[in-house]
Amino acid sequence: MAKTIEEINEKIKAGKAVVVTAEEIIDLVKQKGTKKAAQEVDVVTTGTFSPMCSSGAYFNIGHTKPRIKLGGGRAYLNDVPAYTGFAATDILIGANALPDDDPRNRVHPGEFNYGGGHVIEELVSGKDIRLVATAYGTDCYPRKKLETWINIRDLNQAVLFNLRNAYQNYNVAVNLSDRTIYTYMGVLKPDLGNINYSSAGQLSPLLNDPYYKTIGIGTKIFLGGGIGFVAWQGTQHAPNVLRSDNGVPRRGAGTLAVIGDLKQMKPRWLIGTSMLGYGCTITVGIGVPIPILSEEILKYTAVSDEDIFAPVVDYSGAYPQMKSDILGEVSYAQLKSGMITIQGKEVPTASLSSYPRAVEIANLLKEWILSGKFQLTKPVAPLPGVESGITFKPLKERPIED
């Protein structure tokens, strides 16, 4: 029954492809079995909508008259510093960047109301952004100061380029200490007061393709409301972790680096985000189509929350101290029930990843494919798999002595 991506694309063009979401496939497989479902279904769409810190964007702003060389100078977008280590008019902004005068955690917990992620959201919304830059001046680039409004429609290029998104599974965070802590996993109340998690679980892209059999470099995806591509494996990509019998990692594992034209993205799917006491970031919407090339691939997409497990980690002790201890493992079905018993205590759960928005992404991608406007791509190279032996190493510090 094996299908090829070319065959699936022919069916998409003819308006005959059968597309379901990674949520819908679960019941379909229960009703029809994997064999029949694999024959009938051509594509399963996934989705995730969550804060993803290693995200950013780069721009080419065009040359000024007379010319200015931003490379090696300084540039700010709405007071948020942009990186100027490239050529004259290329600048890059990261989602975590903060204005120089932001009080940060001087009064703890800091609010982090505006940062790089918010600049990206406002640019995508079509709002004017204030660019203030200084340079050192050269014979060919004499200008030293620039203060101007810029707008995404006037930029030569505006590209979202995220170094690490769509984490395949993630820690579940708790706080064992006796004070409230403020983390990138949200506000954690003392003495196991709450449990926060951040994954779309059964809808999450890489949890539906645990061994990266279809998702690879060059895969066309839904990114920020527009079209993007998988550029590379994401940073910290670590396929070699503990896995369940169904192949699904029980720890944070694979990641994706993704890229796409910011000009066609939408602010609904790129939201500037503030983590109290932690910093600024951006919530990114990603959806990946999985071509059902075989019954095996279909089986992976039928995974449900009951069969995906994540480690519970103490963010007041083990996490900051880089210790590998965990308090146990829980399934996403347990997490989504709203209450979990840990160490004999009933603890309420909360999510940082929006499941309703993940469903919306999977449905949007499904509509795009059904309408024929989105066809699938064959990866140009695979992501490193378990066989690569790649693991996520800590920094080996070598103190510098005079």
Next chain:
Amino acid sequence: MVVSKRIVLHFPRRVVERPIVYRLVKDYDLEFNILKAFFTPEEEGLMVLELSGEQTDYDKGINYLTKAGVRIQSLSQDVIRNEERCTHCGACVTICPTGAFELDPLTRRINFYNEKCVACVLCIKACPPRAMEVHF
């Protein structure tokens, strides 16, 4: 008929020094529970109050407050959710001490019941996309 309402009282500078809440109890036989209060001498004050008693006493009490120069707002209007900005992630659910946010197990959307809200404002800064807004 007994009523119980949550209200926000804005005290102009000139009435901050007067024992207003004492009069509510003594003259109008109302029960109160202070949910939140900000008072600085010589500045405008603000108090979030749960006030209960017989409807007639309640109305007289409110009349007294208004005459004394206190501006009154009903609390349910004060903390609102910006529906455009809310992503329904759920980060607020375990932060709210009164359970004003509830997860709908079917749609997995977060319902906000502002009648349960006591305007403690803990959710305002704990909301990652900053969708919760306070309007005093």
